Amino acid sequence: MEEDEYMLLESMAGCFGFLVLYILVKLVHSIWWKPTSTEKLLKKQGIKGTCYKPFKGDIPDMNKCAREAASKPINLNHQIVPRVFPFFHKMVRKYGEVSVCWFGRKARVIIVDAELTRLILSNKNGQLTKPPRDPLIKLLTMGLTSLEGEKWSQRRKAVTSAFLLDKLKAMLPAFSYSCCTMIERWQKFVEQNNGSSELDVTSELDILTGDVIARAAFGSSYKEGKRIFDIQKEIAILVHDALTNIYIPGFRFIPTKKNKKRYKLDVQIKDILMDMIKKKEHAMKEDESEGRSSNDLISILLESREVGNSLTTKDVIEECKLFYFAGQVTTKNLLAWTMVVLSIHPDWQEKARQEVLDLFGKEQIPPDFEAINRLKIVSMILLEVLRLYPPVPVVSRYTTCETKVGSMTIPAGVDLYLPVLLLHHDGRYWENPQEFNPERFSQGVSKASKDQNAFYPFGWGPRICPGQSFAHLESKMALAMILQHFSFHLSPSYSHAPCARLTLTPQYGAPVIVQCISI
Template sequence: MEEEEDEYMILQIMGWCFGFLVLYILVKLVHSIWWKPKSIEKLLRKEGIKGTSYKAIKGDIPDINKCAREASSKPITLNHQIVPRVMPFFHKMVQQYGEVSVSWFGRKPRVTIVDAELIRLILSNKSGQIIKPPREPYVKLLTKGLTSLEGEKWSQRRKAVTSAFLLDKLKGMLPAFSYSCGTMIERWKKKVEQKNGGWCELDVTCELDILTGDVISRAGFGSNYQEGKKIFDLQKEMAILVHDALTNIYIPGFRFIPTKKNKRRYKLDVQIKGILMDMIQKKEHAMKADGSSSDLLSILLECREQRNSLTTNDVIEDCKLFYFAGQVTTKNLLAWTMVVLSMHPNWQEKARHEVLELFGTNEIPPDFEAINRLKIVSMILLEVLRLYPPVPIISRYTTCETKVGGMTIPAGVELVLPMLLLHHDGRYWENPQEFNPERFTQGVSKATKDQNAFFPFGWGPRICPGQSFAHLESKMALAMILQHFSFHLSPSYTHAPCTRLTLSPQHGAPIIIQRISI
């Protein structure tokens, strides 16, 4: 009898435990799915922030995807009013709710801010209250490295990476820039010679892929495009898979389910890391034999030896980031520049006149001071960066209740800073949809109406460390193209800017090039 009572008591206790566990899980789910988002929504409303109301689980994701599908389904006319196509949902939010608004990516609250002063405050924050958003596991497969760090770890790594882009290092990279650009020019000359009409049609996105890949490989890793091509191809595929994951709700733990896409993502990651490990081992042997070098990989390996905090895996992650970010952003900048100069042949001629006046038909020397005398070319690149910034959106995240201007933003809110909208905002720019490089005649600080609203590479302590590298590479490449070729849009070109992690031409950029006669 006593044994039966004991068994009954044990079963009763187990039943209570199970009941409490179920209740705990239900409470956590209700808190996560409903109570917490609604509490944040209430706090944001108190601050006068308008926007969409929270909808359980999905939030605004269906509307975001619908807007993106509709916008990408058809090209636009040949102009620079690209915001409604590139960022249709955020464009709609600003039109309906103003420069500060709230929306929902699933359960995540997003506060979109299109105000230059507030954006500067957010990007300049060093308190630790505003950080880079916690990375989705899928994003970490593509780019991790420096961009994923905070605090002292970020500070140490930033110093190491920044040292690779100091002035003396950039000057040392110019011969690599010149060689890669010269190789592309010779390739284009041969393509034109093969045509009886003296002209040739190229998809410049593919051609500039090769150029920027070769520059990254030579200047960053002491190799060449053919050695880095496998990494570029794998990263392009990874970028597509990551973008696909980011447009859907992330379910915790789903990445461990062996779906076809998940298996492919992790296989790509293993392959990329394996190739980079081989490159690191080769570089280590070369450094032992020949001493130090000035490329990024050598500098990171030297820092690894000097600092115990930097591991081989850290070096691999920074290499992944540099390969992806360094190539794709510069490629898109140059592609958009050729598209824009095809749309505005008068500016193409002005830039060509400047290049020929400075360098004639001689090979452009890898000389830092000479390249810096290209004022019109530089102004054109800045204006293209304004109209077609490589990264249209920057995001930050509040770790605790934070003051942003006069607003109090609760913890756990993603701050969305759509740079593309800011760059096209008539409050800061005269005739913002007009291509007018002359607005940069007196530099960036004087280009806007009253305050700086130009952030193509970010702002503050986390501004892109490679922006000087990208600008110098772009100036040399554009100067050498202008020196040898005139170009205009192919009849097959369709104007369809779109965001695939970066701002790129959805259907490529077919352009007709022709040798110039001096």
């Protein structure tokens, strides 16, 4: 009996020892062997950069650079790269257009090259995907952006159908109504303040773009959607916090204060959207019985679900969450930066205003679709602002296996970081890149730069933003109507402080003095 017990204990000890050895081997592989092997392979190809440091890598340096850059505003010019991406800026200046740094134990290859960027974003063979992220981040950006393969292809088809030309034209009255509401509100502010009023246009345009999406994409009023926007902002702050820290598997299940808040907000937003979906389903049944059709995003997705598509109600909720965030925040920031830039360059503000008045006359009637398409100067200005202040200043991809990129062989498990902002400010591709010069787009995007592959405000390739036409149309109408009614210049309280918080945003807001124009 004692011998049997001894053999059992010996067997258990052997199993335990094997388990410990297995864990040690996995740790050594993960923490040392794989990163150092990746480092050697990259350096062998001439890709320079920082040396691998176990556990944290370059994260302390990244955070230090970001804190120092964010501590003070910059001069009123468009040389914003060192403030927005201080670490990337330092890496590119020191190591060149392709360099490697370390986010914890994961290699990040920073690429500031137009052709390589195009190759990476055009990849269709499944070797380059969206980087795996902390599951907490997915609370904000699930839906289309998180999918791959056939599921992504089916979902993309359903979402893209919401932004076809006829659908956009049908949304125009909603755009117009939202813009008119904002113009009337601004006019009241000006009247109450003796002819001019200071407005933080980031807050004002937050209301406008929220209203546009709520009405045009979901058929509801801004009042109904406002709670969703407020929740999305809170989640975005928590997501930004997660992005700047190393992901620890299983950490999201620990009931920390931030984790509990994240999940509470996620439940709230899903409940609101579920209620909106139920109302929309009821309204769609009534419309069908009366021969009417709906053109908003949520209706199109629900119809897609009904005709055999693999979409579930959960999928519809995720796409709604994504569109609320992506559609609202990016367009708000584009318009805010446009008003800042036109305040810095009043000559271009006047040129754009004259074009608007020449096309639309002096009756202050909201422009129609054809009139908006004739706004050449306004379009050139928006494109140049997208170049200088791209809403999404960096995109990334992840190598699922060893992948050929140009002449480079990138190992599996590497993040490819494509800082669009640096590319848009690169003198190799743009004449006087720090200068605001809308004329460079006078013959279209393809002839604006020395290399037609150097402009990526909405991404590129199969995963290019499906809502870019929506954003362009909304931005042109909003800017045209603002120019039609107001002149504006920067408030003395304005501080020029672009910063990357998921999107490129003014750190301290954008206070602007607006005045009604006499026509």
